[in-house]
Amino acid sequence: MLERLLPGPLAAAYERDLPEPTHVPNLLAFSSRTWYRRYGAAVYPLLRAVGGRPRWFGSHRRTYHGERQCEEFGIVEYPSHRRFLLMIGNPYYALINHLRRRGVSHFEAGFTSPVTNGSLGRHEFLLTVRPASPATSTSSVNRPTGRTRDRSRTRGSPASPNRVRPLRRPPSTNSGTRSTT
Structure with missing residues (x-):
């Protein structure tokens, strides 16, 4: 991830206003679960330092329509997208990112925004x-x-x-x- 970050787009992303908190979905396909577990153990203190926390993770069981996108899916919550960017811009993250790269064959993460049109109301x-x-x-x-x-x-x-x-x-x-x- 860090090797593809450019200063211009990173600064533009930092300046944008996104809803807070920010939820970042993670789609993961593994090349080595051992390496990814090492990354998870190493990144967790940094994640907590910026106020982030894992909200939900689960394993893929079956695809009913379309192509399988991942082996595991997770949602990580950050107080703001700026905190996420602060985390991945940290020098410590640069040191441990190679563990993530060795552990995944496919990785996708992005920011989300809530649906506000009311058609998907909250039901309990x-x-x-x-x-x-x-x-x-x-x-x-x-x-x-x-x-x-x-x-x-x-x-x-x-x-x-x-x-x-x-x-x-x-x-x-x-x-x-x-x-x-």
């Missing part, structure tokens, strides 16, 4: 379904208000002893609208 529903037995199935729907609507279907009995208890979102500790979990 959690549906859990678990068959209790072949004759019984249970499901629960949690609503944002905390009320639970229970739908139990049981042959021959009004309530199932193996009823699924609804999962509840833990109360938020910050006063903002963003979730920290």
Whole structure:
């Protein structure tokens, strides 16, 4: 990554105003997971020093449409895009970047911005379904208000002893609208 950074575009990226915090998706295909793990251990203190943190990482399981793009996908959050640029411009990062290059065969990262048109509203529903037995199935729907609507279907009995208890979102500790979990 550093070998392709030019001062002009880097300065232009630094001057842009992007939403804060900034989420950076990482698409990873590995040539050596060992080298990438070493990079991860080395970059983590620098990531935390600029206020960044991994928000979510997962392994690719199956592609349903199109071509496979990565083996793992992750989202890293930074307080601002300027903090990300500060991290990759750090001399320490220049020393450890060779570990990342040896560990990945394909790497893609970029800045994102939130969808603001309202068509993708924030929903906080959690549906859990678990068959209790072949004759019984249970499901629960949690609503944002905390009320639970229970739908139990049981042959021959009004309530199932193996009823699924609804999962509840833990109360938020910050006063903002963003979730920290």
